[in-house]
Amino acid sequence: MADAATATPTDGSAAAALAFLTEMSPDLRGAAILDGEGAVLAASGEDAAAWGEAARALLAAADLADPEPAEQVHVGSESGEVFALRHEGLVAVAVTERFALASLMLFDMRQALRDLAQPRREDGEEGGGGV
Amino acid sequence: MPPKPHRVLLDRVSGYADEAAAYMRRRKIARRPFARLYYANGRAAEADIDSDAGVALFAAADRLVLVAGNARRRRT
Numbered sequence: 728m729a730d731a732a733t734a735t736p737t738d739g740s741a742a743a744a745l746a747f748l749t750e751m752s753p754d755l756r757g758a759a760i761l762d763g764e765g766a767v768l769a770a771s772g773e774d775a776a777a778w779g780e781a782a783r784a785l786l787a788a789a790d791l792a793d794p795e796p797a798e799q800v801h802v803g804s805e806s807g808e809v810f811a812l813r814h815e816g817l818v819a820v821a822v823t824e825r826f827a828l829a830s831l832m833l834f835d836m837r838q839a840l841r842d843l844a845q846p847r848r849e850d851g852e853e854g855g856g857g858v
Numbered sequence: 859m860p861p862k863p864h865r866v867l868l869d870r871v872s873g874y875a876d877e878a879a880a881y882m883r884r885r886k887i888a889r890r891p892f893a894r895l896y897y898a899n900g901r902a903a904e905a906d907i908d909s910d911a912g913v914a915l916f917a918a919a920d921r922l923v924l925v926a927g928n929a930r931r932r933r934t
Contacts, residue, residue: 822925
């Protein structure tokens with residue numbers, strides 16, 4: 728997916744997807760959406776670089792566990808819960824309060840990525856994933 | 859004298875709510891940190907907390923929690 732960063736989704740549509748996710752999930756503390764190359768398309772707050780770095784580290788750690796790349800990651804600790812989802816060449820990462828409903832959170836993340844990836848599907852872009 | 863029918867219903871609902879609250883309390887106290895990975899073919903695996911991958915996963919997750927905390931502080 729070499730041209731994922733230049734293809735749609737644009738930063739604007741990624742920001743809209745992030746806003747959707749934030750609105751749908753009351754337990755959400757923050758989230759970010761990355762493209763297949765690991766570049767941040769949208770992130771909560773102002774420190775997109777920190778989101779990108781931490782999200783890439785999480786996905787790299789997940790891939791360390793198994794030769795097959797993980798599609799979903801769910802880490803629960805004392806300080807909160809972390810979700811990551813790869814879908815159609817995009818990545819969503821979210822941090823929630825403890826005891827957030829995992830299935831709902833992942834459903835919302837998948838929905839946001841699906842909406843974001845739709846224009847690209849219609850344009851015939853390929854949806855591979857590098858990160 | 860038998861209780862009024864709505865009392866029976868209320869008692870039953872209260873009983874369920876009490877049980878649910880107790881379950882949530884137990885879950886909150888007893889739950890340990892975990893890292894679960896799900897794969898495209900439907901397979902799921904739990905990363906051992908002491909393995910290299912587990913340590914890396916928790917470290918990365920803690921960093922994300924920190925970043926999200928900072929983002930939330932800026933938002934409010």
